[in-house]
Amino acid sequence: MNGILLALYLFSRRSHRLANTLLGALLLAIGFRTAKSTFYYFNPDLAPVFLQLGLSACLLIGPLTYLYVHCYLADLAQRPPDKYWHGHLLVGCLLITMGVVFPYIDHASTRYYVICGIHAYWFLYLLLAGKQLWMSRALLAAEDRRRSLLLLSVYFGSFLILLAYVSTPFTSYIVGALSFTFSIHITILSYLLQNEVVADPEKKEKYQNRKLAQKDAIALLESLNKMMHEQQLYLNPMLSLAMLAKKMGSLQTTISQVINENSGKSFNAYINEFRIEYAKDLLVQESHLNMELVAERSGFNSDSTFFAAFKKITGQTPASYRAAFAAKPTSPPAAQDCQVSI
Template sequence: MISSQLLFLFSALGAVNGIFLACYLFSRRSQRLTNCMLGALLLAISVRTVKSTFLYFNRDLAVEFIQLGISACLFIGPLTYLYVHSHLADLAQRSIGRYWHWHLLLPALVVGLGAVFSYSEYPNIWRHCMSVIHIYWLGYLLLAGRQLWQARVLSRQTILLHSVYFSSCLILLAYATTQFTSYIVGALSFTFSMHVTVLTYFLQTEAKKDKYQNRKLTEEDASAILHSLNQAMRDQQLYLNPNLSLALLAKKVGNLQTTVSQVINDNLGKSFNLYINEFRIQHAKDLLVSESHLNMELVAERSGFNSNSTFFAAFKKITGQTPASYRAAHSEIM
């Protein structure tokens, strides 16, 4: 009896924590789309896990609840892919694209059809759908894995990203092999991966907090470094180099890379990429007005951007409008 209660507790624990974490992510404002993708993914897996847990302990579970769990499973694959895609887009400071909604169209359509072809009336169809759903889920995991492989990013910024992706892989493997193990393994795998993911997230957060704790700069030192940075950027136009890195910038001003990063993050409240892109966008704004014959590709290239998509995304993020609308508005003034 006690072992059964413990099994129920550990099976449901991941789902409950997943729902609370999803609500937390939905409430955050920074990188809102990426957080919403992760929140929606956690919510979908949580609903699926709750269904699995209750069905394991109560075979007479209401069929509507079973249908809800199966429907939620349809969203896990696309949401895993969209979270990876969105996270990588944030790192590259580019747009996720306008058509990401299409990936959720098929799951939404199936949920809508479920109102007509319900589990209670067509139980055999719903039962046989699980194999198709797992293949659908696997297809999106392969797409997401391809993007991760192409990006080849492995740093503190991507610990959570990789943890979420491999957790989705683990949960799919657990659910797809229940015929060889136990139906409850899927729920237990989510509890395990959920807590590993949360642990890595908070370890990553604490690492950021502790990064500079033993290297606090005085206000005078920080101001002097900021002055050197701004002067180097203006006089040498370092931002026009599309391959400008934090290490190269630190070398130019004669400081450690960690010190320059600390000053930009702590004193300006910006990331290195945002700091550089603000100079690039200002240069682009001048070109858009003074060199009206230049097309957008040339403006992007001459402003230090290595791709048009990065240029458009950065311009919209910093100015709140597109390069074309900015040029049009200032051409009328001129």
């Protein structure tokens, strides 16, 4: 019930819709697995079809954990998620369909190995999610710890549930359900803490009262522009407002205020202008580079984002810009008059 209620709450949120939807789906999958465990604990004669459906839910828990981590980190880095993220869920659904067509729960000789394979599949996705967390540790360190609490609690909660089910021969079968209850309450607590920080009127008023004077805001923007030119921070595709504020030694709200009010641009538009200027030089000076490499070297995470930003800022496509600045073919030199002496 906790999982269902929290999933409905996540589905209704507007911010970070994809990440919230994936987290809600993850809670439902874990809840389905836990419900089966609870019924089986009190009724060992449960129909085999329910046992198989409960185990099949594990084929979605791993991919959903990984996709939630992936999309959450993509939101923090202000980049689109992997365009093939649906494939992870399709593979899990395909495996579940194969289990329905060829029920493995009725075959005692292979049941143990199938269960081990399902848990290994779950563990593989936890390793992939852990790798993404490790590669994004700098991004997480620059963010508010309360925001990272939800992400880490979900990841380690999924890890805890898997560990509980794997260790049931040494403990009790109901431990999985208990660990789920513990992890879901930790997740709820982290959400409440996060919402309390965002909704705290005193803190909001404190930041509003720190509005910079126009002279100080212009000076800060000039310092920011200088640092962007000298250090080329925009080439980092993981650059976020929090990382930029940390570099400047200022609050995120201050940097956002300075950019919005004194340049008339959003943070993304401000960063993309630097990236597009860098890309324009690459298009002309490095004519052998294809568009994918130009986008990557300019700090963009995807080709589509690069093309859209380039078109919006310059009014033309990268290819047309390169063609306009390409060296025009030189006409052959005029034939020189030859005077023959006799």
